[in-house]
Amino acid sequence: MLDTVLFARDRYLRPGGLILPSKVSLYLAAIEDFQYKRSKLVFWDNIYGVNMECMKRAAISEPLIDCVSPDQIVSRESKILELNLYTVTPPELDFSHKYSMKIERSDRVHGLVAWFEAEFTGLKEPIKLTTSPYNKGTHWRQTIFYLGEEINANAENVLHGSIAVRKSLKDHRSLDIKISYHYSCLLYTSPSPRDGLLSRMPSSACKKKKKKK
Numbered sequence: 460m461l462d463t464v465l466f467a468r469d470r471y472l473r474p475g476g477l478i479l480p481s482k483v484s485l486y487l488a489a490i491e492d493f494q495y496k497r498s499k500l501v502f503w504d505n506i507y508g509v510n511m512e513c514m515k516r517a518a519i520s521e522p523l524i525d526c527v528s529p530d531q532i533v534s535r536e537s538k539i540l541e542l543n544l545y546t547v548t549p550p551e552l553d554f555s556h557k558y559s560m561k562i563e564r565s566d567r568v569h570g571l572v573a574w575f576e577a578e579f580t581g582l583k584e585p586i587k588l589t590t591s592p593y594n595k596g597t598h599w600r601q602t603i604f605y606l607g608e609e610i611n612a613n614a615e616n617v618l619h620g621s622i623a624v625r626k627s628l629k630d631h632r633s634l635d636i637k638i639s640y641h642y643s644c645l646l647y648t649s650p651s652p653r654d655g656l657l658s659r660m661p662s663s664a665c666k667k668k669k670k671k672k
Contacts, residue, residue, distance in 0.1 A: 480577035489534035492569040523603040527592040534560040555623035562612045570605040617643045
């Protein structure tokens with residue numbers, strides 16, 4: 460979709476003209492979603508008496524478009540992309556970015572949720588459109604990427620990794636998305652007479668390929 464916006468910008472925008480919105484940002488956060496994830500997978504165990512468990516891998520690899528409750532979010536958000544629509548070029552729409560999010564409460568992490576914000580600048584009163592779970596819902600909702608295995612996360616620990624996004628080679632209207640994630644635990648060691656010591660223990664990395672239509 461942005462390709463057509465950039466095509467129109469390069470062909471029709473006059474000097475001093477406005478692009479609305481003019482800036483777009485993407486965010487990620489970790490969520491707890493046991494009930495929905497389980498129902499999405501258990502569904503395949505018995506389809507009118509037929510065990511179709513082999514479909515679980517495909518089902519979990521597809522992003523889910525839905526509204527996420529703020530109560531489900533267990534980490535701070537991490538900005539993974541910011542685009543200036545006056546200057547961005549089509550090749551820059553394919554991107555990779557590292558992320559890091561601090562866990563804010565001890566809970567299980569079942570996936571990552573993504574949302575965008577669009578800023579309308581150059582107006583007398585700038586406007587920000589947000590699809591954040593913390594704000595009123597929109598028809599865009601949010602995008603959920605489920606992890607292969609849940610993580611038992613503790614407050615103050617860190618979930619970090621990278622996300623790579625590119626246009627699909629098979630369908631230009633689809634995206635190929637690859638997400639890696641690592642969970643780092645902060646473990647308290649025996650305290651010295653003066654203060655406590657912290658050591659960081661990273662877990663093994665897990666990688667999944669996702670596709671968003």
